[in-house]
Amino acid sequence: MTDDALPQESVDAVIYRRGSTRRFARKEMSFVQLSTILESTAGAIPADFIAPSGSPLTELYIIVHAVDGVAPGTYAYRRNERALEPLRQGDFRREASALGLGQELPGDASFNIYYLSDLEAVARRFGERGYRAAQIEGGILGGKAYLASYALRCGATGLTFIDDDVTEFFSPHAAGKSVMFLMAIGRPRRREAD
Numbered sequence: 001m002t003d004d005a006l007p008q009e010s011v012d013a014v015i016y017r018r019g020s021t022r023r024f025a026r027k028e029m030s031f032v033q034l035s036t037i038l039e040s041t042a043g044a045i046p047a048d049f050i051a052p053s054g055s056p057l058t059e060l061y062i063i064v065h066a067v068d069g070v071a072p073g074t075y076a077y078r079r080n081e082r083a084l085e086p087l088r089q090g091d092f093r094r095e096a097s098a099l100g101l102g103q104e105l106p107g108d109a110s111f112n113i114y115y116l117s118d119l120e121a122v123a124r125r126f127g128e129r130g131y132r133a134a135q136i137e138g139g140i141l142g143g144k145a146y147l148a149s150y151a152l153r154c155g156a157t158g159l160t161f162i163d164d165d166v167t168e169f170f171s172p173h174a175a176g177k178s179v180m181f182l183m184a185i186g187r188p189r190r191r192e193a194d
Helices: 011-017 031-042 093-099 119-126 129-151 163-170
Strands: 059-064 073-078 083-089 111-117 155-158 178-186
Touching: 031 059, 031 111, 031 129, 073 163, 093 163, 111 129, 111 163, 119 129, 129 155, 129 178, 163 178
Parallel strands: none
Antiparallel strands: 059 073, 059 111, 073 083, 111 178, 155 178
């Protein structure tokens, strides 16, 4: 990703302008937009629960519906390689809506990011604090995706989900993991004049 692909607007301006998207237009986003958002959300956060290993507690799983140059389907994001690992190809708009408690938003978005965590491994590392740490990380990373989306003049919204169904949907790759957060990202559909 080149510096000229990055938004030039200040963080304050983006925060002032942002708000949860309530309707997506089912329009395609660019690969650069997807990459920028993934880079933004997958970056390290300064938190004591990440140190000393530096290993994140969540992994990113994506359902792509409409991104230029990326086949519709499911993916796991490999942070170290900055690459999408294909899991299954196909149109999963209906399934995305079902995973998001039957809401249209995740089915209408250009793509969805699910933040999953291996809670057993996290509990071994942190004890009772582990679940809260994974929840906090998922929320912070989702917030970073939110701001990156709005900086790129796209829409985003955090959503509720059906925990076990998300894990099953991304399995066998996601077997044993639990979902912490869901972000739906796409082109906002403007309200028609009355």
